[in-house]
């Protein structure tokens with residue numbers, strides 16, 4: 118177990134904010150974690166478990182314990198002719214895991230190529246892109262409870278997954294389960310999902326296999342999203358909002374091009390990026406923060422922004438969208454203070 122005092126989180130958040138935490142604790146095994154969960158000083162402090170910090174916004178220095186898992190490794194649990202089940206340490210880098218699956222010709226997660234972050238958070242967040250969600254392939258999530266110190270294994274059903282949501286993100290469970298491993302089930306006979314975004318047109322005339330799909334997705338993402346190493350950001354700042362069909366129909370009269378993704382008979386999803394763009398906010402700045410010029414759903418750290426600059430800009434976006442469309446945007450990025 119590694120413990121650091123007054124530690125900079127600069128390398129642990131993709132907004133590239135140079136904030137500090139009073140304590141930073143990194144555990145390397147389940148044994149380490151069990152010890153930590155019995156430590157009275159630790160249990161008396163405010164704490165937050167992080168992954169790579171690619172979906173977090175620190176509003177100020179953290180006066181408590183930031184915890185990070187260093188548990189790595191990929192273990193084959195079982196396999197047959199059609200499927201393989203792998204147990205992956207929470208600290209494995211998500212995209213390296215996707216690359217490993219693609220190289221071994223195991224399908225299921227290729228559309229989630231190039232999403233920053235770690236395997237542990239993929240299960241917490243239910244990451245999604247190009248018509249696929251992590252929960253489509255998650256079989257089990259192995260955790261320890263902060264409250265009882267005991268191990269609990271969640272089945273996919275128990276994780277209560279939906280769009281960018283899970284049991285672990287529910288208000289009453291937030292921060293209470295530390296994920297040590299995730300079990301993914303992958304297919305040896307992959308079925309490709311290509312009807313989303315620009316994948317189909319990108320792959321036109323090319324052979325379709327796991328490698329080419331992954332390559333297409335990486336290329337599309339690189340052309341659309343700023344690289345956090347160059348321009349700090351946390352990907353989409355807001356979740357695409359759900360609207361009741363009556364609200365959607367009334368907006369459609371005024372804005373015939375408003376995007377429409379059916380959810381069920383009564384509910385549709387629309388595009389947060391489109392709403393922000395229609396408010397004329399592309400490129401808007403506040404302090405060192407800015408709405409990205411190409412992708413208005415992304416807020417970037419343009420020039421030494423503080424967490425508060427970013428939060429205030431997000432608030433202005435939220436207000437503008439509400440005034441124009443009467444839609445309340447919810448943030449996908451998690452605020453930590």
Ligand SMILES: Cc1cc2nc3c(=O)[nH]c(=O)nc-3n(C[C@H](O)[C@H](O)[C@H](O)COP(=O)(O)OP(=O)(O)OC[C@H]3O[C@@H](n4cnc5c(N)ncnc54)[C@H](O)[C@@H]3O)c2cc1C
Pocket residue numbers: 131165166167168169170171172173186207232233234235236237238239241242243244245246294295296297342343344345350351352353451
């Ligand atoms: C450029 C860019 C593009 C992105 N594109 C996408 C995208 O297409 N789709 C998408 O879904 N997301 C996307 N994201 C968001 C981000 O990549 C995901 O949310 C990712 O899962 C975050 O991983 P992380 O390891 O950085 O987690 P963090 O941001 O550190 O943490 C996220 C949450 O998970 C919790 N957590 C992390 N690890 C553990 C653990 N081991 N145990 C318990 N709780 C834990 C944290 O407490 C926090 O609540 C993007 C981000 C960026 C910067």
